[in-house]
Amino acid sequence: MTKETLVKLSVELETCGKALLQIAEALRTEKKALASEPPKKEPAPRTLTLEEVRKVAADKSRQGFTEEVRNLIRSYGADKLSNLDAAQYEAFLKDLEVMGHAG
Known part of the structure; x- marks a missing residue:
C-alpha cells in the first residue's frame, strides 16, 4: 500500500470513528430523555353500551x-x-x- 492510500484510509477511519462517537452520544442522550419521561397512562377500558x-x-x-x-x-x-x-x-x-x- 502506498503512503497516499494509507493516509486516505486513516482519514476515512477517523471520520467513521467520529460518526460512531456521535451516534453513541445521541443514544445516551435519548436514553436519558426516555428515562426522565413520566410513564404513559393506559387508556381507560371502553364501556360497552x-x-x-x-x-x-x-x-x-x-x-x-x-x-x-x-x-x-x-x-x-x-x-x-x-x-x-x-x-x-x-x-x-x-x-x-x-x-x-x-x-
Whole structure:
C-alpha cells in the first residue's frame, strides 16, 4: 500500500470513528430523555353500551338462536335485555359470541 492510500484510509477511519462517537452520544442522550419521561397512562377500558350488546344479541337471534338468547338473558337474572346490569355486558357478550359454536 502506498503512503497516499494509507493516509486516505486513516482519514476515512477517523471520520467513521467520529460518526460512531456521535451516534453513541445521541443514544445516551435519548436514553436519558426516555428515562426522565413520566410513564404513559393506559387508556381507560371502553364501556360497552346496551346498543352494542343488543346488536350482537339480535344477530344471534337472526341466526336461529332466539330461545338460547332468551335463556342466556334469564341466566343473568334479567327478564329482558334492557334490564341486564351494564356491569354484566362484557361477560354476556362473551357468552353470546360462543353461542352456536360446537364445543
